[in-house]
Amino acid sequence: xxxxxxxxxxxxxxxxxxxxxxxxxxxxxxxxxxxxxxxxxxxxxxxxxxxxxxxxxxxxxxxxxxxxxxxxxxxxxxxxxxxxxxxxxxxxxxxxxxxxxxxxxxxxxxxxxxxxxxxxxxxxxxxxxxx
Amino acid sequence: xxxxxxxxxxxxxxxxxxxxxxxxxxxxxxxxxxxxxxxxxxxxxxxxxxxxxxxxxxxxxxxxxxxxxxxxxxxxxxxxxxxxxxxxxxxxxxxxxxxxxxx
Numbered sequence: 001x002x003x004x005x006x007x008x009x010x011x012x013x014x015x016x017x018x019x020x021x022x023x024x025x026x027x028x029x030x031x032x033x034x035x036x037x038x039x040x041x042x043x044x045x046x047x048x049x050x051x052x053x054x055x056x057x058x059x060x061x062x063x064x065x066x067x068x069x070x071x072x073x074x075x076x077x078x079x080x081x082x083x084x085x086x087x088x089x090x091x092x093x094x095x096x097x098x099x100x101x102x103x104x105x106x107x108x109x110x111x112x113x114x115x116x117x118x119x120x121x122x123x124x125x126x127x128x129x130x131x
Numbered sequence: 132x133x134x135x136x137x138x139x140x141x142x143x144x145x146x147x148x149x150x151x152x153x154x155x156x157x158x159x160x161x162x163x164x165x166x167x168x169x170x171x172x173x174x175x176x177x178x179x180x181x182x183x184x185x186x187x188x189x190x191x192x193x194x195x196x197x198x199x200x201x202x203x204x205x206x207x208x209x210x211x212x213x214x215x216x217x218x219x220x221x222x223x224x225x226x227x228x229x230x231x232x233x234x
Contacts, residue, residue, distance in 0.1 A: 032206070033198070035213075036209070039213065080201060083204075084206045087206035090213075091209075094217055102157075106149075
């Protein structure tokens with residue numbers, strides 16, 4: 001019954017046991033939850049895009065670590081946690097792009113306002129006013 | 132109890148920072164009013180003010196149940212719900228920027 005050449009067992013009972021013994025990837029649910037929360041916090045006013053950005057970055061970092069673990073030893077972890085991880089990664093990337101876009105728009109706005117104010121400020125004839 | 136909550140929320144509404152400083156709507160404008168309308172039970176009004184609120188709440192309930200019960204294809208459903216929500220928010224944002232002014 002057992003195939004000794006490849007070192008893998010062909011016995012279905014033992015294979016089922018092996019599948020049942022698989023553990024969840026660490027942080028898979030955390031990646032999913034953080035990735036989904038990153039979008040909700042990303043679009044709202046003022047400071048919140050930074051919250052979305054940080055959540056997205058944390059989620060991506062955790063997911064890359066877990067992905068490395070899975071690549072090293074794919075038989076050890078369950079398939080559902082891998083699916084969770086992938087979904088969380090997609091969500092985190094979308095949230096990251098969205099909040100990055102909003103932050104970039106904010107920075108461009110600040111630059112335009114700053115340039116305008118600077119032009120106005122430097123075009124005021126200060127010497128005529130004070131002398 | 133719920134009436135007290137909605138009254139309190141209505142008296143403590145906060146103006147969006149972006150709206151206050153630039154006069155342009157942000158992608159989250161309308162969310163507070165939408166939540167209050169939903170708490171009062173006006174589902175249609177809430178959908179008009181912020182169409183993505185109810186799908187987002189659905190997504191979070193689904194996330195909770197998925198984490199508890201571990202559905203077989205829950206992760207991919209969540210992914211597509213997420214993409215749908217993002218596109219709803221984006222389209223609504225473009226719509227209120229160009230075609231409509233809510234006060």
